[in-house]
Amino acid sequence: MVEAQHMHEGSEARRTGSGETLLYLTDEQLRQGAEAMFFAYRGFTADPDRILAGLSYGRAHHRALHFIHAAPGTTVNNLLNILGVTKQSLNRVLRTLIEDGLVESRVGRVDKRERHLFLTDAGGTLERELSDAQRARMRSAYKQAGPEAVAGFRRVLEAMMDPEMQRQYRRLMEGRG
Amino acid sequence: MVEAQHMHEGSEARRTGSGETLLYLTDEQLRQGAEAMFFAYRGFTADPDRILAGLSYGRAHHRALHFIHAAPGTTVNNLLNILGVTKQSLNRVLRTLIEDGLVESRVGRVDKRERHLFLTDAGGTLERELSDAQRARMRSAYKQAGPEAVAGFRRVLEAMMDPEMQRQYRRLMEGRG
DNA sequence: TTGGAATGTCAACAAGGCTGACTTAAACTG
């Protein structure tokens, strides 16, 4: 049920005869949403970035560590698709992580062309440090906003993804509850 | 009121005797939120990026155009704070925009050290083209998710910002409805 | 056995961040 007290200030909804909900979204409301995304993403990355600045790593290293943690044993190609970068770009990051002993690359058993990626103990430790920093902010934001807001947050974000990314995202959600 | 059907799958809320709502947020739920942010931000920037790729501009030019549009007459220093980059970095972008006749820089009347920035007609046209592309996706996401979700989306994003960015954001919201 | 797929590597380049040093002009302040 769409009720006034649940609606964003300024947005309007109306039920048609057929029961379909129409939304009147002004350009201004959408603009504000875009700005919110911009500022929030800055906050989202700020804490891990601060940690990484000390080490000689960047945000790209964090992303690699994150998704290797999320899907241990993933192949390079799979990681490429998730991250949406070229293999040359990923390779540069991956190479330093392997050299520094944070990531282990194992030749595939069934297909020996493939490399399966795992975090070493040291890699797991850094990954945890980075995500702890990121999660602290998210936890605080979730608590401030409340569970209804969080559900809406997730719904809008999912609807904003490219269809291919949405598939990747849902695949990652499976098998993790 | 917190009711089960409004809650995100897997999140739990409980009312204490004092009426305070407690949230039990697992690391896993927060991780999923982080991944949603990552994938959604990619989608968020994808459409304007495609347009900019043709021209010799990048995302940084888009951001400058966006905020000059949002706050016409803003000074360079103010824009610096909003974008969170160094003046050297902004200057490189701003210089090309001014040279190409998309942005006009006027010497301040009251303080002649300041430069006030405005979009030219051409600048306004490009800005509109870029935000139209971005807004189309946001409009679609907002419609899919519904007004309650949008309100929650905005609440979580705002709570995720650095306090200083939150101030900038709210200041921008004022005087625009 | 040959074609194609997966991976890795080299080179070159561009965008867009950063720091540091310095100039100019204007404004403020003692």
Place this chain on the structure above:
DNA sequence: CAGTTTAAGTCAGCCTTGTTGACATTCCAA
């Protein structure tokens, strides 16, 4: 008025992280 601070711009150099293109290797599968 002299000295300091502020706003803006510039130059030089560096780093990360993205890109393309070319090419080698390895291995699977038809």
